[in-house]
Amino acid sequence: MALDPKSFLYRVDPATSVATITLNRPERLNALTFEVYTELRDTFRALDSEPGVRAIIITGTGRAFCTGGDVEDIIGSLFSRDPAGLLEFTRLTGDLILSIRQCRRPVVAALNGPVAGAGAVIAAASDIRIAAESAKIAFLFSRVGLTGADMGAAWLLPRIVGLAHASELLMLGDFITAERAAEIGLYNRVVPAERLMTEATDIATRLARGPSLALGVTKQALNEEAAMDLVSAIEWEARAQADCMQNPNFREAYEAFRAKRDAKFE
Numbered sequence: 001m002a003l004d005p006k007s008f009l010y011r012v013d014p015a016t017s018v019a020t021i022t023l024n025r026p027e028r029l030n031a032l033t034f035e036v037y038t039e040l041r042d043t044f045r046a047l048d049s050e051p052g053v054r055a056i057i058i059t060g061t062g063r064a065f066c067t068g069g070d071v072e073d074i075i076g077s078l079f080s081r082d083p084a085g086l087l088e089f090t091r092l093t094g095d096l097i098l099s100i101r102q103c104r105r106p107v108v109a110a111l112n113g114p115v116a117g118a119g120a121v122i123a124a125a126s127d128i129r130i131a132a133e134s135a136k137i138a139f140l141f142s143r144v145g146l147t148g149a150d151m152g153a154a155w156l157l158p159r160i161v162g163l164a165h166a167s168e169l170l171m172l173g174d175f176i177t178a179e180r181a182a183e184i185g186l187y188n189r190v191v192p193a194e195r196l197m198t199e200a201t202d203i204a205t206r207l208a209r210g211p212s213l214a215l216g217v218t219k220q221a222l223n224e225e226a227a228m229d230l231v232s233a234i235e236w237e238a239r240a241q242a243d244c245m246q247n248p249n250f251r252e253a254y255e256a257f258r259a260k261r262d263a264k265f266e
Helices: 034-047 071-078 083-102 118-125 140-144 153-161 163-172 178-183 193-208 212-227 230-244 248-259
Strands: 008-013 018-023 055-060 107-111 128-132 189-191
Touching (some): 008 034, 034 083, 055 193, 071 083, 083 118, 083 212, 107 118, 118 153, 128 178, 140 163, 153 163, 178 189, 189 193, 212 230
Parallel strands (some): 107 128, 128 189
Antiparallel strands (some): 008 018
């Protein structure tokens, strides 16, 4: 059955096998509600094996990508929860990030405007980040009296930008410009707003045309090898590569090279 989320827009281009998730609360700067958190988590879990989807774009409607949890829908209601209820919510937000990282399809974040709080962690969890020039970003948690280590941010950020930059971003909670984010490696590319979706779609289409199994294994390696020593990592990769060599895509790449044509991966 085709995915049909209610709290954001979702479409699949059958010509490219690229799915696009569009956060669609522009009047609230695409702030997240309990429903959005839950549907995003469930959608990314489903996209791990959804037929006809080989890459994913996540973006926003209007002038912001995502400004985090909605102050009215979420933040206010948290004060009425007991400790178990608070933990239930924080685990839900973390599960969203896990669903993005564990989805074997490549995820491209097309950041169309400001990125803050939970929106910043969603961006960090994506595999590639393409940003409009207006896409300033902040991990705001410490500014509201919470730990900057939220939703996996303290695991993700040092691996993207290094410990020093991650410490500054998570402890100060300040916005940095898109240009600065690109300088420290948080954004892969910054482009004019009118080119954002073209650039993101081009990258997602290239990924969708690639060897899906191999890309999924690559993502798994990036997730798991941080906890391994070098010997273990090399052994893990040796076994993974030997498995990939048994996949038809490896022979297809070889045959395409010999025939001087583009490979058509399964």
